[in-house]
Amino acid sequence: MDTLVIVTGGSSGLGRALLDTAPTDSTRVDISRSGHPDGDVTHLRADLADPAAWSDVGARIADLVASRAWERVTFIHSAGTLDPIGFVGETDADAVTANVLLNSASGQVLGHRYLAAVRELDVRRELVMISSGAAGKAVPGWSTYSAAKAAFDAWVAGVGAEQQQRGGVRILAVAPGVVATPMQETIRDTDEHDFPGVQRFRNLHDDGQLIDPVVAATDLWTLLDDDTVSTGSRVDLRER
Numbered sequence: 001m002d003t004l005v006i007v008t009g010g011s012s013g014l015g016r017a018l019l020d021t022a023p024t025d026s027t028r029v030d031i032s033r034s035g036h037p038d039g040d041v042t043h044l045r046a047d048l049a050d051p052a053a054w055s056d057v058g059a060r061i062a063d064l065v066a067s068r069a070w071e072r073v074t075f076i077h078s079a080g081t082l083d084p085i086g087f088v089g090e091t092d093a094d095a096v097t098a099n100v101l102l103n104s105a106s107g108q109v110l111g112h113r114y115l116a117a118v119r120e121l122d123v124r125r126e127l128v129m130i131s132s133g134a135a136g137k138a139v140p141g142w143s144t145y146s147a148a149k150a151a152f153d154a155w156v157a158g159v160g161a162e163q164q165q166r167g168g169v170r171i172l173a174v175a176p177g178v179v180a181t182p183m184q185e186t187i188r189d190t191d192e193h194d195f196p197g198v199q200r201f202r203n204l205h206d207d208g209q210l211i212d213p214v215v216a217a218t219d220l221w222t223l224l225d226d227d228t229v230s231t232g233s234r235v236d237l238r239e240r
């Protein structure tokens, strides 16, 4: 199948594993600052915490979609950051701004650009927002992050309902579980003062409970092949 796979945050962790495990012979595109190490992956360099970059990235997505008669076009928003971990009001204001713009706003705006680009296509189309078990929960030190992930869950529910009425794009919010990525290293290195819940994550690591990124990515691709999961759903991969 002639498949286009676009992943934001494809340079590291889960996003990188999603590109590594993408359907065979897919055309793979990473949108990030540093790029996926595999030369076969097209790199669209962008700082997605900068709203000025979104218009150009959106245009590049539209160009890619229009460049060939794809049979499947998949967009996954995996770029994200926990930075700045700490209590709201105590952390760096610029880092908070970047967190809100990257985690919440860029995903919604690029999701919009993807849906506009694939709107007229009569092929298999999928849009995935990477959510989190922290979505909407009270997690001291992660409030801005968990608010952004809750926003994704709400966005996916709403846009999924829209696409059921017209559009036909499959939309899912996916929480991957606790995955062994650089983000988890950052969590474990955080002081309890900024993240009181840190010990649980150190214990999960010490007990070998972290999920391999390739396993989480493979589970996500399997999920996309499962037609019983309806559009607009939020799925926690640990519950499957």
Ligand SMILES: NC(=O)c1ccc[n+]([C@@H]2O[C@H](COP(=O)([O-])OP(=O)(O)OC[C@H]3O[C@@H](n4cnc5c(N)ncnc54)[C@H](OP(=O)(O)O)[C@@H]3O)[C@@H](O)[C@H]2O)c1
Pocket: 008, 009, 010, 011, 012, 013, 014, 015, 031, 032, 033, 034, 035, 046, 047, 048, 049, 050, 077, 078, 079, 080, 081, 102, 130, 131, 132, 133, 175, 176, 177, 178, 179, 180, 181, 182, 183, 184
């Ligand atoms: N790991 C977990 O346990 C876990 C659990 C639940 C949810 N998640 C979610 O899974 C997704 C991937 O996280 P991960 O664990 O794989 O983290 P990671 O290894 O730190 O990767 C984060 C990715 O986001 C990209 N990114 C960060 N800031 C960016 C910016 N300003 N502009 C463009 N790209 C940016 C990074 O690329 P560059 O640095 O190259 O720009 C990188 O590819 C995130 O949405 C995260 O919230 C992870």
